[in-house]
Amino acid sequence: MADETTSKDQPKPPESKPAAEKPAAPPAAKAAAAPSAKPAGPTPQPWESEMVAKFKARFGSGIREASTYVGQNYMVVDGSIVYEALQLLREDEGFDYCVDITAVHYPKREEQFDLVWILYSFPRNERIRVKTLLKDGASVPSVVAIWSTANWLEREVFDMFGIGFDGHPDLKRILLPDGWKGHPLRKDYPILQQDTEWVKINLGIESGQ
Amino acid sequence: MSIAPLLNKVFMVDLIKGLKVTFKYQHPKEVYTEQYPLERPAIAERYRGLPRLNVNPETGETLCIACNLCATACPEHLIVVQSERNPATKRKEMTSFTLDISRCMFCGLCAEACSTDCLELSQDYEFALYSRDGFIIDRARMERGSEPTVYTR
Amino acid sequence: MTDSTKSGFYQETAGPDQTFLDANELVLNMGPQHPSTHGVLRVILRLDGEKVLGTECVIGYLHRGVEKIAENRTYTMFNPYVDRMDYVAAVSNGLGYCLAVEKLLNIEAPPRAAYIRVVLTELNRMASHQLWLGTHALDIGAMTPLFYTFRDREEILKIYEKYCGARLTTHAFRIGGTLYETYDGFEQDVNNFVKFVTPKIGEYEELLTTNRIWVERTKGVGVLSGKDCIDFGVTGPVLRAGGVKWDLRKAQPYSMYDKFDFEIPTGENGDTFDRYIVRIAEMRQSLRIIDQAVNSIPAGPIMAKVPKVMKPAVGEVYVSIEAPKGELGYFVVSDGSTQPYRVRVRPPSFVNLQALDKMVRGALVADVVAVIGTLDIVLGEVDR
């Protein structure tokens, strides 16, 4: 397809954030926006509550951080205690509904992945996010035993990020076909790689773009 | 079971109620179908159809100032604007404008970004083609605007 | 059907210990090309005659990588893409995304914009439920409600077309409010629609609610109790039909939903019939909200002060709304640049679909179809 604007800049160095170099933001506007130093946005505030205190007492330094950001509470816990902490949240604190499990990839960090559990409690009408930081190739215990909903959500995280979940009943790709190479939501996954490879093999042309 | 539900069941009132509804709708005035090429739907004023480049109706000059804002606003990067500086007026003038409507999703972000009244999403919705070739439209097509399909036998 | 042999459970059953009649289980591959899997869902059914012994969903046929696209677009640019996830409730998707980014930018839409958003979102809930009702009835064999619901949904689409220029993938809201001012006669149109559609809902009910075939086909089918719903993370009408009175519009009101008076309809048994009743009741409640909202749209601006180039501060938010299908959440991470660092969509259809296996185990093939219909999944959202 004749998409002149994207074809040039697509094979980009995998290290950098791929989006930053796109000619997306108009240069003129960018120049205009840069000098007007925006007021710094809200910053995370420490989150003090009975529950956090209980958790800190129980796990000590396992709870790395407990903060509030624009009214949303989150807790960063150590990978070693995450299963225990989640189980405690479900059983003792009433977070009976696992809203979502997802991850964020920070390729420049040593612990590359933020793995996030978003939980909700029906009795308390309260949300909490539990985060843990993971190295590439590390895995965490699966929480399928705690919330059945985690089954597909964990599969999706595995599919998209390649994070393993120990004890998951059926950990395989969910959205992408089984033979897919790579994990697309990693920042170092170039969009066009798979496409180019496919057209080279199947159509015998250099690029589909 | 009290008597009324039993009678309802035996005389199949529940089924007959449904039959009544479908029978009622047989009246020709209930028909909702639009006979498309004969009757054309009324297109709303704000309809986001095929993008169009407006020209000054008096002089026929384009309103485009080649600022490239539409190209940068397009999420799919479908717009390519080429311009050159006119040495006489010292102004940038658009030389070519292409748009790939095969991937356009008519979100209207380009028209929102346009700093003049030039780029606009028109009410034209009939631009289906038999091949992909014609989907990259140029300035002339966009300035001409809507070309309602005429059906003949 | 040969490729279904690859699926995990097949090897368990096809062993050497087959009976002399060679009566082993039938593996039926339903979809991705099947009339009632609502798109490209593929369900591999393990059957004993007509009885379902187990299912496996194969999804992803419509995967477009929305989350990856988001990382390569600015916040404004990504807005039209969210419409393409749950394409029958595009406005709700847009609302969720706009609210999430607004939260990230720490701004709030002005009241007028919020009211317009409520009107359009509730109209969208109507449209989504109507489409659901039509297709669900079609799955169970009643052809006609489909056409009635589509006819009535058309009026909503016309309002959308007049309001924002598109019918399905509307791109109606912008971050910070709405772009479009209401057109002349918007209130009139919406009021007319409410008047027009109220008796029509009665007609749907006449066709289905008391119909003995409908009742037999839906009562006690695909039971999912409230407890199971919570365990499976199932939200929306499915959860409410299980008896859990929970609606994000009430629990954590957003976009001024706390200003409106409406009820949360709930069911008791959590079966397909209850879900049907709950959704019908929700349509009526939506009309109530629309009626209240459209007649009290305050004057004022429709757009908050939003910088032309959005650069939210570094941080992450999770904002969710009550979409027609359940909790639709956006987890947006900003790294301070113009583009979101990560956008995670918590799709209600995806999570709800997971409960399919539990709901159809032991039921018949016809029930599988009914249950897929009653879950109200949209594959665009399941696969994203």
Next chain:
Amino acid sequence: MLDYVTSYLHSSLTPGQAGNWLWALVYILVIFAGVSGIVIVMNWGERKALAHMQVRLGPMRVGPHGLMQPIADAIKLLTKEDIMPSEADKPIFWLAPVWVVMIAFSVFIVVPFGPTHAVTDMNIGILFMLGVSSLGVLGIVMAGWASNSHFPLMGALRSSAQMVSYEIAMGLAVVSAIVMTGLGGIGPYGIGSGAGSGTLSMIGIVQAQAQQHVWFIFKFFPVGLVAFFIFAVAMIAETNRAPFDLPEAESELVAGFHTEYSGLRWSLFMLGEYAGMVAVSSIAITLWLGGWLRPFPSTHGPAINIPFLWEHPEQGVVDFAFSFAPALVMLALAFFSFFNAMRMPKHPLLKIQTIGLYAFGLVLAGVGLILLAPPVRDRIQDIFWFVFKIACFMYLYIWYRATWPRYRFDQLMKVGWKVLLPLGLGVLLVTGIIGLGPEIAAWLKGVV
């Protein structure tokens, strides 16, 4: 030879009984063409009626108001590529649609469109009909098996189970009607008096209704009605139509037993299905709705058997009035065509269609005028009423399909075995008791 041809004309027997093979052949061809014609009209009518119930227009492009649509469909189906699945059991795959069509059309041998208008009349006519029509399931099972695919197989199994179960209820209902033929007497409750000719012959059954001056649907009210209801439900199930269309439930089994069929073979299945609908409708009409008898047959008197009514002016004014019905219906249809032609939007594209609709109206009006002529008027009556009743049944089929959801398999079985079967037994018992009322009373008197 000419004698052989003309000798039959004044016979009051069917050609089969008269032993006139030539006329039997003519009848066979006419009935085959007629039933195919009904199927074609039904095809168009179903699409239009269904569309209008669903606030749509249905076919509108091929011919005026889509009148030529069935022909276009036929051309399309005939010219379509004939796909035979490579894994299919080829001879059986080939045989199945042929079988279905063959069975669907063979039952028409005994269907009496009029007192003499049947290919033949068997003394076991109704048994023959039930027996042959139940062979149709074999074609469906063959299709499902030979396709070598899961959906067709399940459709075929559903179909066989469904047909077998519903045939029992159907048979019981039929038996009660046959019992009624043996109970003479005039009017709904006329018992004992008058000739009762217990018969299985299709023509005999209608004649019994004529002699008793009552359609059996009203006989021993509501017993006949309940028997008819049982038959009506079973008949929908037999023909795999909504709400019992499980074997081809499109939302569950894609297309059921004919999933793998396409083109001509598929159209044969369709032809068989619609012909089957006509066939079972004609059983119902013959048994309960007075066959070729017009409404209010009680005024007919015993002279109904005489085929040449115009020779009997003593039949009275009601008969005379009713004899105009066919012509009037035709003229009404013609008027409807003209009306629609006038309502057509004035658009150059629609010119040909408008003219076509006028022409169609003219043809109908012409037919109507021909039907007004006295000899034709009286001869056409029987056939007209029979076809008219078939049309009503076809409309009901469409109406049900538009309105109701589909039963599930186990519920279908439940309805068949737990509702219709006991009901059928009960109806049979009650018919017998009422019919033998005087005898039972006499016997009781003797005992007491």
